Amino acid sequence: MSGRAPARTPSTLLPHLRRARDHIDRHFAEPLDVDALAAVAGLSPSHFVRRFGEAFGETPIRYLTRRRIERAQDLLRVANLTVTEVCTAVGFASLGSFSSRFSELVGQSPTAYRDHWAARGGPHVPGCYLFMRGVVDLPGTAQPRRSASDHAARTVEP
Structure with a gap:
């Protein structure tokens, strides 16, 4: 000491x-x-x-990695996006790095996480809608982001 x-x-x-x-x-x-x-x-x-x-x-x-993984969790819960689309949308350049960091921080793979939430019957906003509305950015674009879960709560009927 x-x-x-x-x-x-x-x-x-x-x-x-x-x-x-x-x-x-x-x-x-x-x-x-x-x-x-x-x-x-x-x-x-x-x-x-x-x-x-x-x-x-x-x-x-x-901190940056944790924020990216938190955003990825949000997208995997409510959006109908592939793991690769989520990976690039949150700023990871490598699917392997994304998957390993996600598994390390969350305790399961991105695919298992998405499948778990899909099995619970949560709302799934079409990915094309999220890209169109600017909730998720296409790689290389800089648009203001909104929370996918907040957006889904406003656009999906109960």
Whole structure:
């Protein structure tokens, strides 16, 4: 044991770190790296990673990955999309990386997760509708996103 107390993120940095976290939340499907996120926060990359971890309990890239997987869960529950479509819609470039991260964080494969929710009879919004309405972006496009579950709740009859 070092005998030192854990470092605390100064309150003056929190708005900058929140700005970067909010940027991740809004742009999770886009290619993001530590350098770009550090620039959003106005900090050096190493200082940003250290302070982000202190403030939020995980690295910026782990936070980004978790947000992408959460969004993927949302889409797999309510949308009639293939796993590959979901993978690209949430910002993963590799289906293998997506599947392994999804399985690691959720405890089952994306296909098993989707099939589990489909068996429960939940609403499935057609994928073409989600692409058309901008709920899910086609790769390479930047449109505002809405939550698929919120959208499904407004568009599917009970």
